Amino acid sequence: MDRRTFLAGSLGVSLVPFMSRLAFAAGKPVTWWYESAAPAQQEAIAKVLVGGFNAAHPDYSLTVDYRGSELDKQMRVALLSGNGPDVVYTAGPSYVAPMARAGQLLALDDYAEKLGWNKRILPVFLEMGKYDGKLYAVPKTYETLGLFYNKAVLEKNGWKAPTTLAEMEALADEALKAKLVPFASGNAGWRGNNEHYVTIAFNSIAGPENVYKALKGEIPWTAEPFVAAINKLNDWWQKGYFGPDYFSLETEQFFAQMAAGKSPMLPSGTWHFQYIQSYFKDNADQCGFVGFPSADGLGAPVYALGVGSTLSIAAASQNPDGAAAAIDYVFSPEFYGAMNSVWQGEWNTPLEDLSMVKISDTVPALYAETMKTLADAVGDNKYGYTSWTFLPPATDTQLINGIEEVWLGRSTVADYLAQLDATFQQEKAEGKVPAVPAR
Template sequence: MSSLKHLAAAAGLAAVALAAATASAQDKKPITWWYETAAPENQENLQTILVDPFNAAHPDQSLSIDFRGAELDKQLRIAMLSGSGPDVVYTAGPSYVAAMAQAGQLLPLDDYAAKLGWNDRLLPIFLEIGKYDGKLYALPKTYETLGLFYNKTLFDKNGWQPPKTIAEFETLADAMLAKGIVPFAAGNADWRPANEHYVSIVLNSIAGPDNVYKALTGQIPWTAEPFVKAIDTLNKWWQAGYFGPNYFSLTGEQAFAQVATGQAGMAPTGTWNFTNVPRYFPANNAEPAFVGFPSAEGVPYPIYALGVGSTFSIAATSQNPDGAAAVIDMVFSDKFYGDMNSAWQGEWNTPLKDLSKVTMADSVLPLYGQTMKNLAGAVSAGQYGYTTWTFLPPATDTYVVSGIEEVWLGKITTAQFLETLDATFKQDREQGKAPAIPKR
């Protein structure tokens, strides 16, 4: 009988413990975050480097990340309109932020920036980029640049040097074509906005960042001669076959892999592709390299077109804004920078002012660390340009992606492309949807 009582008592204690655990779980405040596409190993990196440590350090909070894939942007827009979006709002860049801020969908972050020290911890230019109507609404998850990845092993074998001028670049690309090598490793099968990477490159490296700045601030139209020259040159490269025969059927990763195999000579793309370097170059016994994209006559070399690939905001309807701010604050820590960049290069270059306290694993490619230092130095020295997805308003940016394809396919002329671009930009600006443009 006593044993039965003992079992009953044990069962009762177990029930109490389960109820307490359930109640404890229910007491935790949820923090939701919708994320884009990520490879399985990088989903695991986010779980072990961010979610688990955050939840352990904040026992009253429960952070969860929901991977939404390529449809994130569409799903987010619909959810934000109905007030049912996540707490941490993750956008594809500042061009999306102005419209959301204008619609009252985002919470101003100025108080958090002051309270949590973001104003002192982050590069000032990124605080300016995230503002709308004088208030801070977004901070970058990562800042990036465009340049030229190449296969140093292939270059050494052929006696090639990385080009610094457009003339040198075109001579090199023609030499690659003559050898049956595709000059550009490029593809947009999984991400059509890859089109604008190349538009951004020519606007900055051919028209020049000073002219881009003047156009962004309304001082000159997008139909001005420097932009005609830039788009004409890009179209010339397309017609010459620099992009290869499979641009529309290759994903970005498949295209980048061709640099490592030697099927393609160069990849004019962004620093986010550092995440693919360890995946492909060692397996092909090839040494990777990265330099600034060549510049036209009269444009300094190198120009690093400044990009913000994605931003963090907090939903105005969030039931837990303090929790969301705590997550963003952890992302802007020295420890997180070191841990995440050790595991996942190219996607988490958060805009910290000082990287001297950051420690990364010995396995991290020195080329990556040096490139990030070069980029930070270029930003500080003012030798940077402007990526379209960061500095153009949303409708204008969307047109760049579709319009340049029409130029390549002979459906419209450069003049028609730039006329529509200019008209769309003026309309966006009049509607108050243009991102903030920091003074040069």
């Protein structure tokens, strides 16, 4: 396997082909439904994805339709009736298995061979996109969880970025004494933020080997390592690490809280890189990021592997070749470099070789370094497991909603894990657990 490296440098005129031409109606239509996107992000999609693809493929005409928070619901209804877009966009692998099982997705094995995806995409992601031995989805982006921190706040208080769980807890306790909120966090805009912290606890405290065993059905989710992990997470909540406004803060608000120096740390995912330049402005180098510190015995930080969204082709598509061409375009180094130069954290496609990728020198070097670290961890088979990628839908919903009951004293840790395990075992029996690559 080639070592994956980034080459940072000015794009110069290389963005011109992507930014000068938008969608044209001459070619055969290729439709793609997308979720929400801010105006600047929609502009990036129009110029880099739609314009770039249509310029490179004049026989096709790609259009992107924004469906917002209703995307999943509308997609399910459309596929059930045999309608919908050519490119099927989902929120992660757990959504793929039910669609593949229902015959709503086209197997991609022939395209993967013909277009070279088998050689271009990191193998673990091809395995994750399989159902019943066939490939049905490839990831639009992959991500990990870690710890963002405000360097200025740490320096002002004589603190250092934590490298162990004990150091992180000590820093959080000092932050409380300094009248700061240790963790910038909140779930007002997206309740699913809850699972970021459960995923961190499972991987950095219980450990990825135990998470893997539970996903494979070898141990229950009620096993002692998970009890210890959720007990620790609940301790952090009860001590006030998440602050008093958790249920009223949206994502951009709590990122701004960290940037403003009101919180020294922000435990979350690499998708937050998109906010650094907006909130740190001319001081982007004052935002740091490290792998989330692990408990004793686990060694280095665990990089929990997540797939933020997947791409498939509808079985009823009138233009499957065009849809495959659009997906193939997303997996080109030219697209990777152009899109990640204007929008970091949401289009980190799992290319096996990043040596041909060029990222604009205006992008914080920390982003390229973090993505390289994650790519190396995946390539070396040293990674953890995010809940939204590897748990089936109902289990993941239970994980998200149930942890609030623990935090608010309405449920015990034992009851929470028992309900989680019962839901998982039922979905496992129904064949709904996403593919889990062997370690």
